[in-house]
Amino acid sequence: MQFGIFGVGDVARDPVTGRMPSEHERIKAVVEYAKLAEEVGLDVFAIGEHHNPPFFPSSPTTLLGYVAARTEKIVLSTSTTLITTNDPVKIAEGYAMLQHLADGRVDLMMGRGNTGPVYPWFGQDIRNGIPLAVENYALLRRLWREEVVDWQGKFRTPLQSFTSTPRPLDGVPPFVWHGSIRSPEIAEQAAYYGDGFLHNNLLWPKEHVQRMVGLYRRRFEHYGHGSADQAIVGLGAQVFMRKNSQDAVREFHPYFDNSAAYGHGPSLEETMKQTALLVGSPQEVIDRTLTFREYAGGDYQRQLFNVDGIGVPRKTVLQQIEMLGEVVQVLRKEFAVGRPAHVPDAPTHESLKAAARAAATEEDR
Amino acid sequence: MKRTIAVVSAGLRQPSSTRMLADRLADAARRELKQLGAEVDVELIELRDHGHDLVNNLFAGYPSAELRRVHEIVARADALIAVTPTFNASYNGLFKMFVDVLDDTILMDKPVLIAATGGTGRHSLVLEHALRPLFSYLHAVVVPTAVFAAPEDWGAGDTAQGSLVHRIDRAAGELAREVDRRDKPVHGDPFDDPTPFEHMLAGE
Numbered sequence: 001m002q003f004g005i006f007g008v009g010d011v012a013r014d015p016v017t018g019r020m021p022s023e024h025e026r027i028k029a030v031v032e033y034a035k036l037a038e039e040v041g042l043d044v045f046a047i048g049e050h051h052n053p054p055f056f057p058s059s060p061t062t063l064l065g066y067v068a069a070r071t072e073k074i075v076l077s078t079s080t081t082l083i084t085t086n087d088p089v090k091i092a093e094g095y096a097m098l099q100h101l102a103d104g105r106v107d108l109m110m111g112r113g114n115t116g117p118v119y120p121w122f123g124q125d126i127r128n129g130i131p132l133a134v135e136n137y138a139l140l141r142r143l144w145r146e147e148v149v150d151w152q153g154k155f156r157t158p159l160q161s162f163t164s165t166p167r168p169l170d171g172v173p174p175f176v177w178h179g180s181i182r183s184p185e186i187a188e189q190a191a192y193y194g195d196g197f198l199h200n201n202l203l204w205p206k207e208h209v210q211r212m213v214g215l216y217r218r219r220f221e222h223y224g225h226g227s228a229d230q231a232i233v234g235l236g237a238q239v240f241m242r243k244n245s246q247d248a249v250r251e252f253h254p255y256f257d258n259s260a261a262y263g264h265g266p267s268l269e270e271t272m273k274q275t276a277l278l279v280g281s282p283q284e285v286i287d288r289t290l291t292f293r294e295y296a297g298g299d300y301q302r303q304l305f306n307v308d309g310i311g312v313p314r315k316t317v318l319q320q321i322e323m324l325g326e327v328v329q330v331l332r333k334e335f336a337v338g339r340p341a342h343v344p345d346a347p348t349h350e351s352l353k354a355a356a357r358a359a360a361t362e363e364d365r
Numbered sequence: 366m367k368r369t370i371a372v373v374s375a376g377l378r379q380p381s382s383t384r385m386l387a388d389r390l391a392d393a394a395r396r397e398l399k400q401l402g403a404e405v406d407v408e409l410i411e412l413r414d415h416g417h418d419l420v421n422n423l424f425a426g427y428p429s430a431e432l433r434r435v436h437e438i439v440a441r442a443d444a445l446i447a448v449t450p451t452f453n454a455s456y457n458g459l460f461k462m463f464v465d466v467l468d469d470t471i472l473m474d475k476p477v478l479i480a481a482t483g484g485t486g487r488h489s490l491v492l493e494h495a496l497r498p499l500f501s502y503l504h505a506v507v508v509p510t511a512v513f514a515a516p517e518d519w520g521a522g523d524t525a526q527g528s529l530v531h532r533i534d535r536a537a538g539e540l541a542r543e544v545d546r547r548d549k550p551v552h553g554d555p556f557d558d559p560t561p562f563e564h565m566l567a568g569e
Binding site: 130131134135138154184185187188189191192203204205208211212214215219223262264265266270271274 | 425
């Protein structure tokens with residue numbers, strides 16, 4: 001099972017000190033988080049993509065390329081890559097380049113996560129969100145898998161005799177997760193291709209996560225990629241830890257109460273009950289995370305934690321990542337208990353390369 | 366056949382004349398439907414009990430478990446009776462918040478009886494200029510008679526439109542006949558019946 005951190009890269013005022021970090025500080029801090037995540041033994045670092053303030057990560061491949069040069073083991077991913085408003089040709093090229101530079105340590109999470117005006121800024125219409133995700137991703141897959149592509153669709157100018165460069169490393173395209181909070185269509189898309197499905201598990205309650213993941217698992221089996229319990233499931237969570245539970249709750253309250261994502265709606269306490277917001281002692285976070293198998297309908301492959309954003313200061317985030325390193329050691333052991341042998345791990349470049357080689361040998365016979 | 370009528374009251378005070386009107390309408394609709402041979406359950410929803418949940422739903426994007434139960438009552442009901450007090454020439458904010466967090470397909474083809482209370486009879490057109498267009502937008506089947514109750518209606522109540530009791534009975538009769546001519550509503554679930562991906566790929 002893979003563990004990691006993910007975030008969307010917002011620039012927000014610290015409600016406790018009133019201090020507003022600069023974009024430059026935030027960008028540099030996030031690189032530091034990625035390096036520390038690797039040092040404490042996490043498997044994945046993922047950063048979002050947005051094209052409007054207060055978010056800074058408009059260029060994930062630039063950011064991840066820099067992180068790739070400063071790390072050795074950690075898998076670099078996105079949370080998410082905007083499959084709706086990006087040109088699929090640019091995604092194919094940008095991430096293949098990153099994959100070479102990072103020696104294969106790359107996967108992607110597709111999402112639609114744009115607000116209304118971002119679509120027209122990129123020449124699109126939010127009402128086409130799902131059709132854009134479907135068409136653009138279908139093209140992206142072909143660009144990575146076929147040497148020469150002839151293509152025509154509804155949303156992009158046609159391609160004749162187009163070869164996307166560089167070709168994916170070892171002829172193996174990066175693994176793709178599809179992220180969606182509320183659209184059953186995206187769970188269906190992930191199932192159709194046998195790709196991964198990640199629910200951020202944060203902005204909607206448990207029952208809803210169960211329904212989304214349940215649909216993905218059933219359809220994964222329907223499309224013949226394996227049994228439902230072999231589907232590749234990822235979940236998110238948000239974490240804030242202190243040695244004592246009460247300290248964690250007290251310290252996190254102002255960040256929660258004043259945040260753009262959470263503030264002024266259901267209380268911190270209610271949100272903790274309903275969703276994967278984990279605020280407490282390390283042991284409490286471990287106990288709650290272990291119950292996520294219930295959300296995921298069984299054993300799953302990837303657990304990401306958000307420790308950054310909503311104004312939490314850099315020093316605190318670094319402390320959270322340190323603590324997460326210890327928490328994850330326990331989680332690895334506990335999640336391994338009773339895990340059926342036929343439930344696969346999350347695909348990596350190495351495992352996909354081995355699978356491709358095995359398939360080629362099979363064909364030769 | 367077993368029929369369910371959901372009754373939504375956006376009254377704020379206790380006792381509430383809005384709630385009183387909702388109860389009268391529910392009783393009349395129950396009686397009219399029974400005469401057409403149906404067994405009738407009435408599910409009353411006091412929006413006042415869900416005020417904080419409604420704000421939370423607007424902010425967080427998802428309903429609390431309790432509010433989800435309320436949505437399901439409305440979704441499964443054969444008909445809806447919706448009653449609001451008149452605030453500044455329109456439905457009150459509580460009423461609109463409830464409508465705003467409903468799935469916009471939940472009232473499609475569902476018979477709806479609209480009613481309102483107000484401080485003066487001169488507000489009675491609130492039903493025609495505020496509530497009826499709102500429910501038309503949601504593709505509900507709004508019955509022709511809408512019931513407005515001003516303070517004087519609770520007395521002798523003789524107005525140009527006839528007495529309040531008479532208007533309640535007429536509206537309830539219209540609602541009952543709309544329910545009677547329909548099958549029970551089918552409550553579709555996209556998770557049980559997903560659109561196959563080939564259809565999405567083909568742009569269907």
